[in-house]
Amino acid sequence: MKNILVTGGAGFIGSNFTRYMLEHYSNYKVVVYDKLTYAGNLDNLQDVAERFNSRYAFAHADICDKEAVDQAIREHQIDTIVNFAADTHVDRSIMDPDAFVMTDVYGTYVLLEAVRKYQLERYHQIGTDEVYGHVPRGASKEADPVAPRSPYAASKASADLMINAYHITYNLPVTISRGANNVGPYQYPEKVVPLFVTNAIDNQPLPLYGDGLQVRDYQYVLDHCEAIDLVLHKGQIGEVYNIGTGTEMRNIDMTHLILKLLNKPEALIQPVIDRPGHDRRYALDVTKIRSLGWEPAHTCADAIEATVRWYVDHEAWWRKIKSGERYKEYYERQYAGREIK
Ligand code: NAD
Ligand code: TYD
Secondary structure (H helix, E strand, C coil), X not given: CCEEEEECCCCHHHHHHHHHHHHHCCCCEEEEEECCCCCCCHHHHHHHHHHCCCCEEEEECCCCCXXXXXXXXXXXXXXXXXXXXXXXXXXXXXXXXXHHHXXXXXXXXXXXXXXXXXXXXXXXXXXXXXXXXXCCCCCECCCCCCCCCCHXXXXXXXXXXXXXXXXXXXXXXXXXXXXXXXXXXXCCCCCHHHHHHHHHHCCCCEXXXXXXXXXXXXXXXXXXXXXXXXXXXXXXXXXXXXXXCCCCEEHHHHHHHHHXXXXXXXXXXXXXXXXXXXXXXXXXXXXHHHCCCCCCCCCHHHHHHHHHHHHHHCHHHHHHHHCCHXXXXXXXXXXXXXXXX
C-alpha cells in the first residue's frame, strides 16, 4: 500500500482520516477524490495541503463518473481505495433519497469495477452501524443480517451487499468497517452533536426529536480512523468489522452534557416532532475489532467533551457554513413548524 485514493476525503471523517494517514505513514501518498457536495469542504484540508504538499493531491470529481475514476487511478498509480464518499444524513435521505441511491449504491459499484479493472491491492468501504436497523436488545455482530429502515441505511446496506458479491464472484480484495456515530472536528453542523453545540453557543433552540430516549454510541472520529487503519493493515480480506466504543448514550443525556459543558440553560431544549422511522437504538458488538488490538481512547462523554471544545475554538469554520444560504434553506425546510408546545 503506497498510493491511496480517499474518496469523500473532503468530508468530516475522510478529512480526519487523510490527515491521520499522512501523519502516521511518511511513505504514503494520499489523493483525495471528492465531488464537493454541500458536505465537502476544502477548508477541512487546508492544513493538510500545506503540510504534506508533496504527498497529497486533490481531484475534484464524482465517484459515479467512471472515466474520472479511471483517470485518477492511472494518473496517481493508485493501489488502494478507501471509500468515504456518500450522502450521509438520514433526514436528507427522508426528504430526497435520489443522491443516496446514486452515490452510495451506484458510486460504490463504479469504484468496485475500477478495482476489478486495475486489479488494485485493496478496496475498503466505510460502512455504518445503521445497516443493522433498530436494535431493541443486545448488540449487532458482523454476521447479523442487515435490516435497514431509512433510505440512507438502505443505500449503505446495498453497497455492503454489492461489495461482498464482488469479493465472492471476482475475488476482489475488500474489507468493510461499520462505524457507530462519529463526533469530532469538521463535522457538518446538520448532525446532532455539532448542530446542538453551535445552536447552544448562539443561544438558539436545540431541536430534540421525540422523547429524546433514543440511544447512540458516540465515538471520537480519530479513534475511528485508528481502527480503520488497523483494518487496512491487519484485517482479513472479505471480512466486516464493527467500530464503536461498544457503550451507549441517550440523546437526552448527550443534550444535557453539551449544555452543561457550555454552561447554558436546559430551557434551550426544544422538543420537536420525531423523525419518521427513527431507529431508537443502535448498539455494536466490537469484540472483533478489539481482538486486532484496538481500544478507543475516548468514551462517549469524552468524545462529546472534546468536540464541544473544538467547536468553541473553531467558530470561524462553522460560522462560514451556518451563515450560508444553502444551510439556512435546509434548516428551515427541516425544522420549521416542527416544535411540540
Ligand atoms: P460527510 O457527509 O461529512 O462527507 C461526505 C463526503 O463525500 C463529502 O466530502 C462529499 O462532498 C463527498 N461526496 C458525496 N457524494 C460524492 C460523490 N458522488 N463523489 C465524490 N464525493 C462525494 O460524511 P462523513 O460523516 O464524513 O461520512 C463518511 C463516510 O462514513 C460515509 O460513507 C458514511 O456513510 C460513513 N459513516 C459516517 C458516520 C458518521 O457518524 N458521520 C458513521 C458511520 C459511517
Ligand atoms: P444524527 O446525528 O442525524 O445521526 P443518526 O441519525 O445517523 O444516528 O442523529 C443522532 C441522533 O440524534 C438520532 O437519534 C436523531 C437525533 N437528532 C435529534 O434529536 N435532533 C436533531 O436535530 C437531529 C439532527 C438528530
